[in-house]
Amino acid sequence: MLDQDNFTEARDIGADLRAAIAAGDAERIAALLDPLPYSEALREFLALPPEARDDVLKLVPVELAADLIEEAPYEMAAELVERLEPERAAEILEELDSDVQADVIGEMDAEDAEAVLSEMDAEDAADVRRLAAYEDDTAGGLMMTEVFQFSDKDTVGKVLRALASDDEDFERYRGQHPYIVDDAGVPVGVVSLRGLLTAKRSSNLTEIMVTPLTVPVDMPLEKLEDIFNDYPFLGVPVVDADGLLVGVISRSAVADAVLERSESESLKRQGVVGDELRSMPTWLRSRRRFAWLSANIVLNIVAASVISAYEDTLSAVIALAVFLPMVSDMSGCSGNQAVGVTMRELSLGLVRPMDAFRVWLKEISVGVINGIALGVLIGVVAWVWKGNPALGLVIGAALALNTMLAVSIGGVVPLLLKRLGQDPAAASGPLLTTVTDMAGFFFVLSFATLMMPWLI
Amino acid sequence: MLDQDNFTEARDIGADLRAAIAAGDAERIAALLDPLPYSEALREFLALPPEARDDVLKLVPVELAADLIEEAPYEMAAELVERLEPERAAEILEELDSDVQADVIGEMDAEDAEAVLSEMDAEDAADVRRLAAYEDDTAGGLMMTEVFQFSDKDTVGKVLRALASDDEDFERYRGQHPYIVDDAGVPVGVVSLRGLLTAKRSSNLTEIMVTPLTVPVDMPLEKLEDIFNDYPFLGVPVVDADGLLVGVISRSAVADAVLERSESESLKRQGVVGDELRSMPTWLRSRRRFAWLSANIVLNIVAASVISAYEDTLSAVIALAVFLPMVSDMSGCSGNQAVGVTMRELSLGLVRPMDAFRVWLKEISVGVINGIALGVLIGVVAWVWKGNPALGLVIGAALALNTMLAVSIGGVVPLLLKRLGQDPAAASGPLLTTVTDMAGFFFVLSFATLMMPWLI
Numbered sequence: 055m056l057d058q059d060n061f062t063e064a065r066d067i068g069a070d071l072r073a074a075i076a077a078g079d080a081e082r083i084a085a086l087l088d089p090l091p092y093s094e095a096l097r098e099f100l101a102l103p104p105e106a107r108d109d110v111l112k113l114v115p116v117e118l119a120a121d122l123i124e125e126a127p128y129e130m131a132a133e134l135v136e137r138l139e140p141e142r143a144a145e146i147l148e149e150l151d152s153d154v155q156a157d158v159i160g161e162m163d164a165e166d167a168e169a170v171l172s173e174m175d176a177e178d179a180a181d182v183r184r185l186a187a188y189e190d191d192t193a194g195g196l197m198m199t200e201v202f203q204f205s206d207k208d209t210v211g212k213v214l215r216a217l218a219s220d221d222e223d224f225e226r227y228r229g230q231h232p233y234i235v236d237d238a239g240v241p242v243g244v245v246s247l248r249g250l251l252t253a254k255r256s257s258n259l260t261e262i263m264v265t266p267l268t269v270p271v272d273m274p275l276e277k278l279e280d281i282f283n284d285y286p287f288l289g290v291p292v293v294d295a296d297g298l299l300v301g302v303i304s305r306s307a308v309a310d311a312v313l314e315r316s317e318s319e320s321l322k323r324q325g326v327v328g329d330e331l332r333s334m335p336t337w338l339r340s341r342r343r344f345a346w347l348s349a350n351i352v353l354n355i356v357a358a359s360v361i362s363a364y365e366d367t368l369s370a371v372i373a374l375a376v377f378l379p380m381v382s383d384m385s386g387c388s389g390n391q392a393v394g395v396t397m398r399e400l401s402l403g404l405v406r407p408m409d410a411f412r413v414w415l416k417e418i419s420v421g422v423i424n425g426i427a428l429g430v431l432i433g434v435v436a437w438v439w440k441g442n443p444a445l446g447l448v449i450g451a452a453l454a455l456n457t458m459l460a461v462s463i464g465g466v467v468p469l470l471l472k473r474l475g476q477d478p479a480a481a482s483g484p485l486l487t488t489v490t491d492m493a494g495f496f497f498v499l500s501f502a503t504l505m506m507p508w509l510i
Numbered sequence: 511m512l513d514q515d516n517f518t519e520a521r522d523i524g525a526d527l528r529a530a531i532a533a534g535d536a537e538r539i540a541a542l543l544d545p546l547p548y549s550e551a552l553r554e555f556l557a558l559p560p561e562a563r564d565d566v567l568k569l570v571p572v573e574l575a576a577d578l579i580e581e582a583p584y585e586m587a588a589e590l591v592e593r594l595e596p597e598r599a600a601e602i603l604e605e606l607d608s609d610v611q612a613d614v615i616g617e618m619d620a621e622d623a624e625a626v627l628s629e630m631d632a633e634d635a636a637d638v639r640r641l642a643a644y645e646d647d648t649a650g651g652l653m654m655t656e657v658f659q660f661s662d663k664d665t666v667g668k669v670l671r672a673l674a675s676d677d678e679d680f681e682r683y684r685g686q687h688p689y690i691v692d693d694a695g696v697p698v699g700v701v702s703l704r705g706l707l708t709a710k711r712s713s714n715l716t717e718i719m720v721t722p723l724t725v726p727v728d729m730p731l732e733k734l735e736d737i738f739n740d741y742p743f744l745g746v747p748v749v750d751a752d753g754l755l756v757g758v759i760s761r762s763a764v765a766d767a768v769l770e771r772s773e774s775e776s777l778k779r780q781g782v783v784g785d786e787l788r789s790m791p792t793w794l795r796s797r798r799r800f801a802w803l804s805a806n807i808v809l810n811i812v813a814a815s816v817i818s819a820y821e822d823t824l825s826a827v828i829a830l831a832v833f834l835p836m837v838s839d840m841s842g843c844s845g846n847q848a849v850g851v852t853m854r855e856l857s858l859g860l861v862r863p864m865d866a867f868r869v870w871l872k873e874i875s876v877g878v879i880n881g882i883a884l885g886v887l888i889g890v891v892a893w894v895w896k897g898n899p900a901l902g903l904v905i906g907a908a909l910a911l912n913t914m915l916a917v918s919i920g921g922v923v924p925l926l927l928k929r930l931g932q933d934p935a936a937a938s939g940p941l942l943t944t945v946t947d948m949a950g951f952f953f954v955l956s957f958a959t960l961m962m963p964w965l966i
Contacts, residue, residue: 091736091737091739091740092736092739092740093735093736093739093859094736094859096859096860097859097860097861097862100860101865101868125739127858127860214707217703217704217707218704218707218708219704247673247703248673248674248675251670251673251674252674279549280547280548280549280550281547283547283548283549283581284547284548288744305762306761306762306765309762309765309766309769310765312769313765313768313769313772316769316772316773316776317772317854317857317858319776320772320775320776320779320850320853320854321850321851321854323776323779323780323850324779324846324847324849324850324853325843325846325847325850326847326850326851329854330851330854331851331854331855331860332851332855332860332861332869332872332873336872336875336876336879337879339876340876340879340880340883343844343847343876343880344879344880344883344884346843346847347840347843347844347847347880347884348883348884348887350839350840350843351836351840351884351887351888354835354836354839354840355836355891357835357836358832358833358835358836361831361832361835362829362832362895365828365829365831365832368828368831369825369828372821372824372825372828373818373821375817375821375824375831375834376814376817376818376821377814378831378834378835379810379813379814379817379834379835379838379839379947379951380807380810380811380813380814382835382839383806383810383835383838383839383943383947384803384806384807384810387781387802387803387806388799388803390780390781391780391781391782391799391802391803393780394776394777394779394780394781394782395777395782395786395787395788397776397780398773398776398777398785398786398787399787399788401773402583402773403549403550403552403553404552404553404556404583404787404788405553405788406553409557412557413788416788416792417788419792420792420795420796420799423792423793423796423800424796424799424800424803427796427800428800428803428804428807431804431807432807435811439818487839491835491839495835
């Protein structure tokens, strides 16, 4: 059992590790990495140059290599595995559960994936191919094919012997209950530990089993969340279109997928589509980020055209140029707050697209209060700074109005995008910013045009 | 067992529900809400006006009320419970596990919390008071006090009888193994299911137990993540400073806490501090959002002062005003992408504050590529739009440089804030934006001042 001090103190093993790799000392490498928590072992491993990483994965015992691969995000795991000989890659992947295998292989280039699959055990490879065909965030994409499974002819004693034997490990199955299938492969029952312990060993499992809750392979993550939320089960059997048992989805697989979705959405809201990691090739990272930025630049040009239309007003009152970015930025911030709250309530399942009007009412009440407060604040600043009360009025009124507009859009747009089947995480921000920029510039410059006699 | 159609189709029960509440028909209310997944039941419940919600919680069976309270985020659950009579509130809370009780009561006003605690079972109330004293994201704050616990004098038979009896439910303990404590209350062992099934019923538990991995009450969430990552355990016993067993932390409690932290950080990055929900009072939502906005407005004024310093340049070349917000906004976007990736890598445990230089190298390589690409793009736009190649050069060069600066700051600042013990989620964005705004304005306006002969 691992010593707890390992969790409280991180030693710097980088130099030792490099030396061991240079010396090709497999035992020493394993001795350095093995005692670390997986996350630290991975971090030390990633701090190595790519060739040294390859060496580590080639040299260390296959279990340790598999631990490192399993701990890495899938995209990174795929990259690491692609660099290895297919034989070694297959050997490492064989150590992992089928769902992890499928996720890693699913991220690999088709050619590399084929090379590795052809080196794997035929049955495992078939499982991976089958799993890879399912959509990521569905029961099929998240399930494992390892099922703690018995026939409806089996007895209680057989299950107890399996539990007591060395090759069946309750935890390997992530807390699965024993499932009973009929001759066709349809899950017909599940037995509880209590049932097993209170029944006679000679009893047939059908005597103590209850009908299991099953989910179809195409059930989306959101529904799976609901199910694990409503039932205390650690695993739920998954059936295909014919009702046959094809795998089991575990509570922890769903929890991991939910967390990953949350992180990925959060990244998309920052303008990073495609779960970037810095270990990815620079050109790929640049290209993905640039794709989003170049769409954004178009929106920015649209917004800036509003300023361009009012160049006369601007040259008459050059101080306006000082406040234009401020009004658009502050409104953008207010709107982003509303986007954040709506995205959170969406992910908590507290709102649905049909609630848009109720959300708007809640937002506009905050928008009126904060719009007026911010408007007064910036109005006074503008007045005092530039010594012109009319300028304060123009800027303050523009920010107040634009804040109300921004929170309205920010609160509601994610819901509308969701209803339209679009991804609210990636699109809400740019849409919001463009509208609030345009409106902010328009409010400031058109109010200024109206108030021109008092401004100059 | 619940019919699966409930998960695939949402019926609109709002009108029926309102009618049942108006009629005070408790049975009908329960009949409408009970078959729904918890998340949908909660959504229907929240769509009701506050008084109707109170009625529902008063009228329905206490188990259903507890399900609704448990499904709600804690802040919301606390609000709902505060509105009830303390007797009813206590009755509902008694249905929940100790960790949930403590979380909900911890969010209540001290006075209301006391009123409810005094109505609760004395032992439960003492547990809640004890749990409430621990920090939120530590083992103590996340553990439950319900432990599947035996004495070192007990036999295997006793555990098997407990497992087979009706009051011990494996799943109620969220998959805990049986823990063995000595007379003093120190956890000395844990037994596996395999051990229980292969040993004689008359054996003493000490014969088959192994030393358990334990964690101290003050272990932070990050370390707990590592532990559950490294071991397949569904639960880990928690000990106090004297080594006594005080609770068990479950895998799912850690997973939930990690998800909550991720959502909360994501919200903070959008400028919402304090896990806002729209059911909270308007003034509270306004005040929290305003606190962040008003700090931001100060930063905006600082940035705008750069523009103000160059008013002469601006009035000579008014077209610059069109591009100022564009340069600052685009750089902000590039920087935010870098912030997003660093925050993700921090939460995946792939980087640490000490990796700042390595992160910067990775960022600047993307920054150079995207800076040049964006600079050329916007430079050409400015040239063609305003018919002035020098303007294109000024704007393009400014954006290129500022993009490189922005990704450098965006990639590294979260790490520096973390090292300084600050919260990178809340502070990275505003810091980044202020610096990139100032630098963007400065680059555009100072380059323009230098290039003035070719611009006018």
